[in-house]
Amino acid sequence: MIHKNFKNIEKVVFGRGSFDNLTEILAAHRNQNGKFFLFVVDNFFKGKELENRLPALPEDVVRFIDPDPHEPTTEQIDSLRDEILNTRGLPAGVIGIGGGTLMDIAKAISLMFTNEGSSTLYQGLNLIKKPGIYHLGIPTISGTGAEVSMTAVLTGPEKKLGLKCEWTVFNQVILDSELIASVPVDKWFYTGMDTYIHCIESMNGMLNNAYSLAYAEQALTLCRDIYLGNKAGQTAENDDKLMVASMMGGLSLTYSEVGVCHALSYGLSKILGEKHCYANCIAFQHLGDYYADGVKEFGQMLVKHNVVLPQNLSRNWSDEQVTAMAQVAWNLTHMWNHAIGPDWQEKMTLEDIKALFRRM
Numbered sequence: 001m002i003h004k005n006f007k008n009i010e011k012v013v014f015g016r017g018s019f020d021n022l023t024e025i026l027a028a029h030r031n032q033n034g035k036f037f038l039f040v041v042d043n044f045f046k047g048k049e050l051e052n053r054l055p056a057l058p059e060d061v062v063r064f065i066d067p068d069p070h071e072p073t074t075e076q077i078d079s080l081r082d083e084i085l086n087t088r089g090l091p092a093g094v095i096g097i098g099g100g101t102l103m104d105i106a107k108a109i110s111l112m113f114t115n116e117g118s119s120t121l122y123q124g125l126n127l128i129k130k131p132g133i134y135h136l137g138i139p140t141i142s143g144t145g146a147e148v149s150m151t152a153v154l155t156g157p158e159k160k161l162g163l164k165c166e167w168t169v170f171n172q173v174i175l176d177s178e179l180i181a182s183v184p185v186d187k188w189f190y191t192g193m194d195t196y197i198h199c200i201e202s203m204n205g206m207l208n209n210a211y212s213l214a215y216a217e218q219a220l221t222l223c224r225d226i227y228l229g230n231k232a233g234q235t236a237e238n239d240d241k242l243m244v245a246s247m248m249g250g251l252s253l254t255y256s257e258v259g260v261c262h263a264l265s266y267g268l269s270k271i272l273g274e275k276h277c278y279a280n281c282i283a284f285q286h287l288g289d290y291y292a293d294g295v296k297e298f299g300q301m302l303v304k305h306n307v308v309l310p311q312n313l314s315r316n317w318s319d320e321q322v323t324a325m326a327q328v329a330w331n332l333t334h335m336w337n338h339a340i341g342p343d344w345q346e347k348m349t350l351e352d353i354k355a356l357f358r359r360m
Helices: 018-027 049-053 074-087 100-112 185-203 210-228 236-254 260-272 276-284 292-304 319-330 333-339 350-358
Strands: 011-014 037-042 061-065 093-098 134-139 151-155 160-164 172-175
Touching: 011 018, 018 093, 018 134, 018 172, 037 100, 061 100, 074 100, 074 151, 093 100, 100 134, 100 151, 100 160, 160 260, 172 236, 185 210, 185 236, 185 260, 185 276, 185 292, 210 236, 210 292, 260 276, 260 319, 260 333, 260 350, 276 292, 319 350
Parallel strands: 011 172, 037 061, 037 093, 093 134, 134 172
Antiparallel strands: 151 160
16 A cells, blocks of 8 residues: 655646736745846747737746756756755746656756755655755647646766755646647647556556556547547647646556666667657557557547558667667666566566667
8 A cells, every 4th residue: 555645736827828927926036035037937938929028027037948858957057956046146036938858957957955965866766855946837839747746856976866845846836738749740749648557557567556547447438539539639729638637647656657668768768869759659659568658649630640660670779879878767666666577686686678669
């Protein structure tokens, strides 16, 4: 029996146009610490309409960050933290605007403003010593669940692993589906599949329970409407649904866990630099022996949206690369515990995991 006493988001605003609530929301927190906000915004929006809508005052700091080609790194977080503290002091709060990468950057730096040393010291569960500063998330792409997750995933010199504790969770989230209308179709598909895979893995593992199942089942219903229904496609109505599905998929994981696909995906991201959602899709298509129904339905979604994933990638990987990816996956004990059981090391070897990578 698992009993988690977890902290959820304190406040959520949902609805088209709700981005405009940001000015009023921030006003209540401006007198904290150094009385300025740090905005970290996806570089995609630089020079676009959203930049002009930011309620940033002259004393605020706005940083546009390119989420490509890699996901957040410990070095990136430490460097930005040190720069802001040394030049401006402690912000009143951090506002993250963008996809999962920007959500994780906002969560991670909010914690690192109040915890000394490198973020590499805190990669793991409940290693953070002090609560972070106020932080608010505004997703502009849906699927990763980062807006509700209690994890800020970072890639460090030695491992890809999140800062995970109850203080990671955003104090406030604004869910405005108008902001995801500009997402390219391919990214809209891959990030949505991250939600779908979250739910499949959450439901098919040792930690699944009535609480996690309720969120996963509803999120899957929404995903099926969005990607396989009579009105499947990137529409305003489906954007509303995807934003809710992403949140519910993330909440399902809070009381359950991800599994085999995410373990392999972390290896692809850490060693080859593949973006998380795309890496999930690359791995998931080959995991029918673990998630038979899910992989079959995933295949139908690929066909429906004319998405063709590459095959035979492993032919170009060296044995050293495959071994390194397998080692990253092997170290994610919590994922294997959920997917296979606490005795997973008696059932799996490093060679078995390498064989999973060679399927790709």
